Amino acid sequence: MTAITALDRPNSYIGRSVPRPNAKRLLAGRGRYVTDIVLPRMLHGAYVRSPYAHARIVAINADEARAAPGVRLVAIGEDLAKLCTPWVGTMDHFKGMKSPPQLPLPIDKVVWAGQAVVAVVADTRALAEDAAELVAIEFDELPAVVDIDAARGPDAPVISPELGSNLCFHGKIDTGGVEDVFAGAAHVVEEEFLFGRHTAVTMEPRAIIADYDASEPKLTVHHATQTPYQFQDIYARHYGIPEACVRVIAPDIGGSFGMKLHMYHEDMAVVGLSIMLERPVKYVADRMESFVSDIHARDHRVRARMAADADGNILAMDVEDVTGIGAFSAYPRTSVVEGNQVYRLMGAPYTFKNYRADLQVVFQNKVQMSQYRAVGHPVACTVTERLVDMIAAKTSRDVFDIRSGNLIPDDAYPCASPTGYKFESLSHHACLAKIRALMDYDGLRAEQAALRKQGIHRGIGIASFVEITNPSPAFYGVGGVRISSQDGAIIKITPSGDVRCLISITELGQGTETIVGQIVAEHLGVDRERIKVITGDTETTPHGGATYACRGAGIGGETALQAAKKLKANVLAVAAAILQDEPDRLDMEAGWIVDAASRQQRIELAEIARIAYFRSDTLPPGTQSQLSVAHHYAPEGYPFAFTNGVQACHLELDVETGFVKLLKMWVVEDCGRVINPLLVDEQIRGGVVQGLGAAFFEECTYGDSGQLTNGSLAD
């Protein structure tokens, strides 16, 4: 028999692989996604899109569409510009960053192929699409800016002439001394890397219903988003509706990966269309529309050098990154964050001191680019690890050996990267040792050599990485962007002794509600089945940052923990009054108030709740039970929580066909205290599969005229 551990106590949920309570509901087909929602008097929107990457809008003729069956409204850029103020996707701490103002629909110019130009609202989506085909738009095609070098050329057409050039942002990092180190280094390796555009392709596409009620007035938006509070703020400010009258509800979400936290023109337009019609309007991006309107990510060309001494000790890195972001910077999180993380995460696992980097963020006539899962990390990691392997090859060192010689020692923390990131505590060497044992590295190398003699080509690769998570206000807040770095929770005991927790982090299918339930249940000593976690509605949940950048567990989980502790103190205060005992001699376990020392059951939680709510007259005078608490938490101190890990890959190459067969992947990730191993495994598996997709299969490709050439899953 195995020994009894802390996990064997009643209500010990933290660290346990408990399944997601909502999984059964979703499997049973009882999910309620935005597309499932049907409101009385609801209409449907469709868009006429630009066939050109860059063109002047000369004339729009929508008479035929307006007369088509079931059509309620055809709206153009000017119509919406009367209602909605423009938005600009810049952040203050990216010095010198520029971006043109944006409107829901363009007025005089289109800047990417697929941009929505005219909105058609009809009784059904099919009728709206039929009518959209009848809209005639006359365009005057302009030269498209497609290539990142051409965009910066002296003769390049400037997409937004008022900005003077196609350069959105130019950033530099220089610790000094880089030239000298390279000049004196025994080994210098250098490579150019191209990273194509990727896009999220969530199972559930973007979907939104805006419902404006002029009688209150009140705007309710059912929105497939991970960040309802951010959109509440945006809709209120840009449509001039008091924030208290704007409600954003994020129901079940079918995947997001960062894609659903940006402002999209069609979505902003839907709010205006509902205001114009005073009726609910639904818009769901179909898969083709998703490809030409969801944010893309990556699109970097990196030239990088690494210098090392004769023994393979890394001395310096010199990096130049150019990234193309579309015709403007995304709102409200900007399109510079990815490049910023690329050039700051470069080389982050290693000890070298001299670093120089140049980042140019360039406008072009393509879909907007912004944050998508693992923002910047794949680029920084690929470049760094490839260069490290090249140094290993030059110095004839093994890939493990070169890393253990150069990774920041596990006892060196706290310390900072040459790019200015502050690391509290990382564990590269422990992870490296663990993965080496897990994969039986020496055995694999021996097998590789033996099989090569039989003409079988196997490859083994490893990559160490640092991950940036849990941003503090030092990021968006200081940048002047109204995105919360704190989260809030309200927890209450119901009269039957059950628990409801309303929290500002959101559930996107990854298990947020599960871990919040685990944390609250463990700290209140109640059964998980008796806890209901409620997320995704600005009308009921406290304001917060919601879910992005791994902050769900790190910030949301901590918020839930502190709120639960606060509530527990309140419960024990009432219990102590009833039991004529001291609160600190009591505890909560399995739905009971127990003696803290003996664990003997004293009174049921349900009984405390009954007395508090219905028989407060029996409590000692002056006892005011507080069985609901609200609590907020924001990270302090370190601007980010950095984590680290290492991955290894084993594959076989068919040298006659070029086909690669993946044999196995190993992942060691130091993610701190594991709340739910099952969910962590799901995240890692999903991340690895997404990464393999990026490495082997995915790229949004463009033709010379700026047309997306593979804009469907059939291409």
Add this chain to the structure above:
Amino acid sequence: MEALDAYEQAGSDASYIAGGQSLVPALALRLQAPDVLIDIAHIPDLRGIELKGNWLRIGALTRHAEVLAHPLIRQHAPLYSDAAPHVAHPAIRNKGTLGGSIAHADPASEFPAMTLALGAELEIANRNGTRRVAADAFFVDLFQTAIEPGELLVAIHVPVVNANHRWAFHELARRRGDYALVGCGILADVIDGAIAQIRIVFFSVGNTPVRAAKAEHALIGRVIDADAIAAAQAAVIHDLDPPEDENVPPAMRRQLARVVLGRLLGDIARQAP
């Protein structure tokens, strides 16, 4: 048949729909917008799998999933069974029909190519009656077959394989269920160890399934040994004229075809005499 009359009445802007696994995506993309859809999925004459002497009759409405699992197909038209796991994914195989796949004639599809490799005959109905067209004359051009507008593919008749037959199927797709970059099915009649007749058919290499006549010729009368395989591989390059494609240039497809052919002939050589 009622369906043929319905087409006649609808005029030219009608389309038959069987499993809908090619047609519905085309409708969703607004690539096709017929006024009338004629659902043929419940016509009894287009169903059923039965052995008639030396021919296996497979109704056009036979689902991909049935092709995958049916014992008569496994026994008598085994190239269909071998190809079926590579056609799309289970959900699509539960709806898509063999007749629909052959009538649609996507050059990247497995079943049209195997129809040609098996030397099948296609039974086509119009309001005047039915006719049978040999597979060699059936696939005309890109998405174009001997089926005239308004006609229905009723059944596929396959000459059953016998003890002398050897066959093999292989495709190179980047992920299982994707359309292949190159695929091939071979049916060989081996008498006294030598190739008496052979049908080598590639897909995903041109506008139609392609019979590799020069490679076939290089093998007739020969025992499949390393020399014969090399000769067939040398010849097959001249059988294929793959389209220009930025991601998979013609030279790459020819190379992949060469490799696939070599591996398949190796398989056939290893099959028991």
